[in-house]
Each structure stands twice: as C-alpha cells, then as structure tokens.
Amino acid sequence: MVVPPLLRAVIMGPPGSGKGTVSTRIIKHFGMKHLSSGDLLRDNMQKRTEVGILAKSYIDQGQLIPDDIMTQLMLNELKGLDQYNWLLDGFPRTVAQAEALDKECQIDTVINLDVPFETIKCRLTARWIHPASGRVYNLEFSPPKVQGIDDITGEPLVQRDDDNPETVTKRLQAYDSQTKPVLEYYREKRLLKSFSGTETNKIWPHIYAFLQTKLPDINQKDATTTR
Ligand SMILES: Nc1nc2c(ncn2[C@@H]2O[C@H](COP(=O)(O)OP(=O)(O)O)[C@@H](O)[C@H]2O)c(=O)[nH]1
Numbered sequence: 438m439v440v441p442p443l444l445r446a447v448i449m450g451p452p453g454s455g456k457g458t459v460s461t462r463i464i465k466h467f468g469m470k471h472l473s474s475g476d477l478l479r480d481n482m483q484k485r486t487e488v489g490i491l492a493k494s495y496i497d498q499g500q501l502i503p504d505d506i507m508t509q510l511m512l513n514e515l516k517g518l519d520q521y522n523w524l525l526d527g528f529p530r531t532v533a534q535a536e537a538l539d540k541e542c543q544i545d546t547v548i549n550l551d552v553p554f555e556t557i558k559c560r561l562t563a564r565w566i567h568p569a570s571g572r573v574y575n576l577e578f579s580p581p582k583v584q585g586i587d588d589i590t591g592e593p594l595v596q597r598d599d600d601n602p603e604t605v606t607k608r609l610q611a612y613d614s615q616t617k618p619v620l621e622y623y624r625e626k627r628l629l630k631s632f633s634g635t636e637t638n639k640i641w642p643h644i645y646a647f648l649q650t651k652l653p654d655i656n657q658k659d660a661t662t663t664r
Pocket residue numbers: 450451452453454455456457458459560561563564565573574575576577578579635636637638
C-alpha cells in the first residue's frame with residue numbers, strides 16, 4: 438500500500454482575519470492536527486509557567502514574543518505531531534521563525550487570509566473566547582447560544598486582554614513590519630496561496646476546494662457551508 442506523504446500546512450493572516458475560525462473548519466473536514474501559537478501561549482499564561490509569565494508582558498503590549506523563545510516552544514510541540522497531518526496557526530510570524538521551521542521540516546502549503554485591516558478592527562473588540570478549548574465567538578458573526586457561555590462546556594467566555602483598540606493597533610503594526618515579510622518569503626518559495634475577502638463564509642468555500650486537492654474530506658456534511 439502506498440501511504441500518501443503527510444501534509445504540513447501553515448495558515449497566516451493579520452490578527453482577527455479568521456485564522457482560528459477557518460482552522461476549526463479545516464480540522465473538522467480534513468482531520469488535521471491544529472497547533473495555534475496564541476492558544477499555546479494563553480495556556481502557558483493561565484498556568485503561570487515561566488514562558489507564560491514572560492509572554493504576558495509582550496502580549497499585553499501588542500508585541501511579538503522573542504523568536505528564540507517562540508521557536509523553541511513551537512518546535513517542541515511539533516515533535517509530538519510527527520505522525521499526523523498538521524496545520525500551524527500563528528507561527529511563523531517572523532522570517533527568523535520561518536527559517537528555523539524550515540530547518541526542521543518541509544512546509545507544503547501556506548494559506549494566507551488576506552482581509553483588510555478596517556474589517557478586522559471591529560471584529561476583535563467583539564471577540565469572546567473559551568480559553569480552555571480556544572473556541573472563538575463573535576457577538577455579531579457567531580454568537581454563543583447563551584450570551585457569555587461556551588456552547589459545548591457551559592463554562593464562561595472571556596474577552597482577551599489584548600483585544601482592546603490600542604493593543605489591536607500595535608498588533609496590526611507588528612503584523613505589517615514583522616509578519617508581512619514572511620508572506621514574501623513563502624511567495625518566493627511558491628508555497629503561498631492567498632484568499633482575499635471580507636467575510637469568512639465567502640472565503641471558506643475556496644479554501645475548502647483548495648484543500649480537497651490535497652486531502653480527503655472526512656466529514657462531507659455541510660462541506661462548503663458555514664460550520
Ligand atoms: N463579522 C465577522 N466576524 C468574523 C468573521 N470571521 C470571523 N469572525 C470573528 O472575528 C473574530 C476574529 O476571528 P478569529 O478566527 O479569532 O481570527 P484570528 O485572530 O485570525 O485567529 C472572532 O470573534 C470571529 O468569530 C466574519 O466573516 N465576519
């Protein structure tokens with residue numbers, strides 16, 4: 438039996454572009470393992486690990502965590518996912534991180550969510566999350582069934598400290614200066630696949646069709662609709 442090679446994918450896009458939302462759909466349909474740098478950092482912050490305490494001071498300022506710390510954290514997590522197709526979300530965010538990742542494995546494709554900054558800003562102040570699972574809600578776009586409560590566990594939802602207007606502005610600046618060059622890095626390697634738009638539900642069918650050329654859908658129900 439010929440075993441197909443494992444897929445190594447990255448999802449990129451500015452803060453609030455829908456990386457988490459799209460990742461949830463990708464996982465549901467294509468069964469990939471999802472590794473989100475933001476979720477991993479928030480988990481470390483909640484547990485008050487050494488990395489978590491250090492990360493908080495950068496995240497609260499809307500700044501990126503230093504490359505060496507971030508790279509070590511993520512590459513270490515990836516070791517446990519060797520046997521799976523995986524999707525990286527939020528990493529790499531600098532060219533130095535992309536180069537470090539390249540030394541460990543060969544990336545097959547980079548999905549870029551090209552969403553204008555103006556669309557993003559109001560989304561983030563209406564974002565609520567369930568910290569334990571990383572599930573994301575939005576008061577207008579995808580409200581929970583009961584206000585302030587996670588649909589699955591019944592636990593309370595919270596707003597991220599860094600989703601306030603001032604920090605969002607700083608995060609968008611960091612994206613412009615430090616993360617945009619990563620798009621160029623992957624474009625030169627012919628790995629970048631950009632999807633432009635202002636609504637996740639309109640972008641999603643295109644991402645779905647693209648991934649179908651690479652992996653089978655394990656859950657064909659609602660394939661190109663919103664969930
Ligand atoms: N209004 C609106 N909100 C969206 C859309 N797509 C995602 N969101 C919400 O925007 C916020 C940011 O999305 P998220 O997936 O967390 O983006 P990320 O920061 O790139 O991971 C969340 O509250 C989502 O529920 C959309 O098409 N329209």
